[in-house]
Amino acid sequence: MFNKIYLTVLCSLLFPLSGFALGPSEKLLTEKNSLYQYIAVTEDAAKHERYLRSNKKDLIQGGISLDAPAKMLFEYTRTAFVSLAFLPDDPRDVLFAGLGIGAMPRYLNSYYHEANIDVVEIDTDIIQVAKEYFYFKENKNLKIHAGDARQFVKRSKKKYDIIFLDAYQGDYIPFHLTTVEFLREVKSRLKDNGVVVSNILSPYRNKFFDSMIMTYKKIFPYLYIFKGKKSGNFIFVVTKNFDLKDKDGIEAAAKKLQSLRQFDFDLPETASRFEYSMAYEWSGANILTDDFAPVNLYKYQDSEAK
Amino acid sequence: MIYFIVFVCGAVVMSFEILGSRVLAPNFGNSVFVWGSLISVFLTGLSAGYYLGGRIADIRPSSKKLGLIIIAPGVLLLTFPLYSGPVSDWIFMKDLGVRSSPLLASAILFLVPSVFLGIVSPYTAKLMICSLHTSGKTIGTLYALSTFGSIIGTLITSFYLITIAGVSSLIMGQGILLIILAMPLLFMKLQCGTDYTGSGGGK
Numbered sequence: 001m002f003n004k005i006y007l008t009v010l011c012s013l014l015f016p017l018s019g020f021a022l023g024p025s026e027k028l029l030t031e032k033n034s035l036y037q038y039i040a041v042t043e044d045a046a047k048h049e050r051y052l053r054s055n056k057k058d059l060i061q062g063g064i065s066l067d068a069p070a071k072m073l074f075e076y077t078r079t080a081f082v083s084l085a086f087l088p089d090d091p092r093d094v095l096f097a098g099l100g101i102g103a104m105p106r107y108l109n110s111y112y113h114e115a116n117i118d119v120v121e122i123d124t125d126i127i128q129v130a131k132e133y134f135y136f137k138e139n140k141n142l143k144i145h146a147g148d149a150r151q152f153v154k155r156s157k158k159k160y161d162i163i164f165l166d167a168y169q170g171d172y173i174p175f176h177l178t179t180v181e182f183l184r185e186v187k188s189r190l191k192d193n194g195v196v197v198s199n200i201l202s203p204y205r206n207k208f209f210d211s212m213i214m215t216y217k218k219i220f221p222y223l224y225i226f227k228g229k230k231s232g233n234f235i236f237v238v239t240k241n242f243d244l245k246d247k248d249g250i251e252a253a254a255k256k257l258q259s260l261r262q263f264d265f266d267l268p269e270t271a272s273r274f275e276y277s278m279a280y281e282w283s284g285a286n287i288l289t290d291d292f293a294p295v296n297l298y299k300y301q302d303s304e305a306k
Numbered sequence: 307m308i309y310f311i312v313f314v315c316g317a318v319v320m321s322f323e324i325l326g327s328r329v330l331a332p333n334f335g336n337s338v339f340v341w342g343s344l345i346s347v348f349l350t351g352l353s354a355g356y357y358l359g360g361r362i363a364d365i366r367p368s369s370k371k372l373g374l375i376i377i378a379p380g381v382l383l384l385t386f387p388l389y390s391g392p393v394s395d396w397i398f399m400k401d402l403g404v405r406s407s408p409l410l411a412s413a414i415l416f417l418v419p420s421v422f423l424g425i426v427s428p429y430t431a432k433l434m435i436c437s438l439h440t441s442g443k444t445i446g447t448l449y450a451l452s453t454f455g456s457i458i459g460t461l462i463t464s465f466y467l468i469t470i471a472g473v474s475s476l477i478m479g480q481g482i483l484l485i486i487l488a489m490p491l492l493f494m495k496l497q498c499g500t501d502y503t504g505s506g507g508g509k
Contacts, residue, residue: 035338122337147404148335154398176331290332291472298469 026051029133034125037169041133049073050133052101052126059171062101062134069135070110071264072103076199076233079226080104081263082270083162083197083237085253086224086245091115091161095189097149097177098167099126102136109142111261117142118160120152123169150176150185159191165198175293178212182290183219190240196220198236207298210285210305212236213277218287223277224250226270236277247274307494308430311487312448315376315426316455318480321463322383323348326416328473329390333398334408343405347412348420355424362425363432372429373491376484379419383481387474390415427452 022028025046032039040053043066051063063073072078081104084091092115096105099121109117121127124146130136138144145152149167163186167177176182186196198216202209204227213236216223220238224245227234239245254271257263282305288295326344327336334340362371397411431448435441467476 122335148337150332151335151398154333155401174331174336175328176336179332181332289472290328291474292468293328294469297465301469 030129032125034123036123036125037172039123039125039129041129052129052134054169054171062103064101064103064134070107072107074103075228075231076201076235077104077107078265078267079228079233079235079270079273080164080166080197080199081107081267082226082235082250082254082274083164083195084257085250085267085271086195086237086239087161088193093158093160093191094118094162094164095120095153095156095158095160096164096166097153098165099130099136099144100166101134102130103134104164104166105142106136109139111263113141115141118145118158119143120145120147120149122146122148122167150182153182153185153189156189158189159194160189161191161194163190163194163196165196168199168201171201171299173208173295173299175288175295176290178215178295179288179290179293180215180218183216187219187240192241194240196236196238198238200234200236201232202234202299203232204234204280205282205303205305207285207301207303208295209234209280210282210303211288211295211298213280214283214285215288217277217281225275225277225280226273227275229273247272250274307490308434309447309451311372311376311491312426312430313451313455313458314483314487315423316452317459318379318383318455318484319348319352319420319423319459320456321459321467321480322416322419322477324460324463325468325473325477326412328468329415329477330394330408330411333394334411335404337404339405340408343409343412344416347409347416351417351420352424355421355426356428358421359425359428360432363429367429367432369433369491369494372426372433373488373494375422375425375429376488376491379422380481380484380488382419382422383477383484386415386477386481 022042023044026042026044029041029043029050031041037054041050042053043050048066049063050066052061053059054061062077065071065073090112094108094115094117096117096119099105099119102119105117105119108115119142121144127144127146149165165177165186167174190196200209200212202212213223216236216238220240221242222239222244224237225234226237251268251271251274254268258267282303284304286292323344327340330340330344393414394411397407401407402410427448431445434444434448463476471479
């Protein structure tokens with residue numbers, strides 16, 4: 001008996017069950033160490049929500065409401081859908097780099113049945129967790145490819161209307177998905193009117209943020225920014241073509257889409273957060289290349305602007 | 307002087323390994339397979355180098371030969387950007403799978419320089435051992451300095467160097483460093499002399 005208690009205490013000291021503090025009504029459903037990261041699925045009984053967490057305290061990668069699993073619970077995922085307002089027509093081919101819990105591809109698939117959606121995700125354990133805990137299902141128009149996003153893009157011969165870039169691993173940024181070379185490869189996979197949407201989780205501003213802005217600007221003619229109201233996420237939207245969009249045009253397009261598609265969130269409100277990138281640009285920032293991209297150090301360094 | 311060279315060679319090995327991960331990432335990602343490939347190739351190179359170095363050291367060792375042994379990886383590192391891109395791209399096109407591709411790329415790009423850098427340790431040990439009474443001390447000091455160099459190389463590269471310069475220029479810089487360090491060795495006559503009983507001679 002005493003031995004058992006001793007053993008339990010020792011084990012809990014040596015192998016703490018989870019690397020973060022759970023909320024008071026939150027319980028752990030599963031956890032695992034994948035090849036790439038620590039993954040935990042937790043459920044909040046009071047809020048009736050389920051989350052995908054990584055080991056960094058307080059960092060939630062994604063989540064769903066158990067009462068309305070079809071909805072996109074997280075603000076940045078809804079914000080990213082503003083990219084639809086930049087397209088002349090309905091998207092027919094869409095690529096997601098990074099699956100997470102799969103909320104965005106699943107939502108897009110449910111509203112645009114006819115769109116062909118490719119999702120590339122490096123971590124097969126994430127794919128399994130998304131299917132098992134977050135209602136993700138593949139179908140003939142929604143396909144998952146297990147692999148590195150950059151290799152997928154390099155090998156792909158397909159062209160896309162929208163490419164979603166959301167491939168952070170917890171708070172770790174894979175540097176090879178931030179560089180001009182990568183963005184050039186992404187651009188080559190876009191149709192003429194195509195757009196790239198990128199989720200940038202960063203405070204405004206630090207060296208990483210400054211460099212990301214200038215790196216996107218280097219490859220794409222225009223960069224539009226949508227700032228999260230509640231979250232610290234910035235959504236970057238870049239276009240391949242040279243038509244300069246304006247706030248009124250995007251808001252009007254969002255209103256039209258909203259009445260046509262009846263999204264369960266307020267797309268026009270998202271569109272109203274439209275900003276040009278000029279206010280955020282700082283030409284002194286280093287452009288990220290395959291040769292030079294210290295992104296995981298830049299995250300902790302203050303901006304040198306002003 | 308020799309001690310400093312051993313330290314620098316230790317630093318260059320690990321710095322090159324860290325930078326190697328950046329070289330491979332655009333084509334092969336940043337996965338555990340890439341790190342596994344890199345580390346195993348470097349360790350293979352070093353162990354082969356230790357073995358070879360011991361054998362070569364027994365055949366009339368001289369500081370001139372040591373200089374040449376260090377210049378060889380120096381030249382490989384200095385010219386690294388010329389061939390690293392084409393080699394990686396070629397293997398990417400071949401697409402041998404998530405494990406074999408980075409392993410083959412690592413072997414082609416990093417094996418030969420790490421063999422040469424591995425040779426340095428036993429070779430310098432032979433050059434420095436002048437007295438059988440203190441050979442343990444000499445070898446211990448060289449091991450410690452080489453590994454200490456590796457620690458410093460790892461830390462300054464991953465924490466600092468990659469924020470101030472590009473990967474290519476850092477690798478080339480290390481090539482230049484090796485060549486400059488090896489130059490004086492070509493003209494030195496490093497020997498213990500005839501006094502094989504004195505302790506600590508030949509420093």
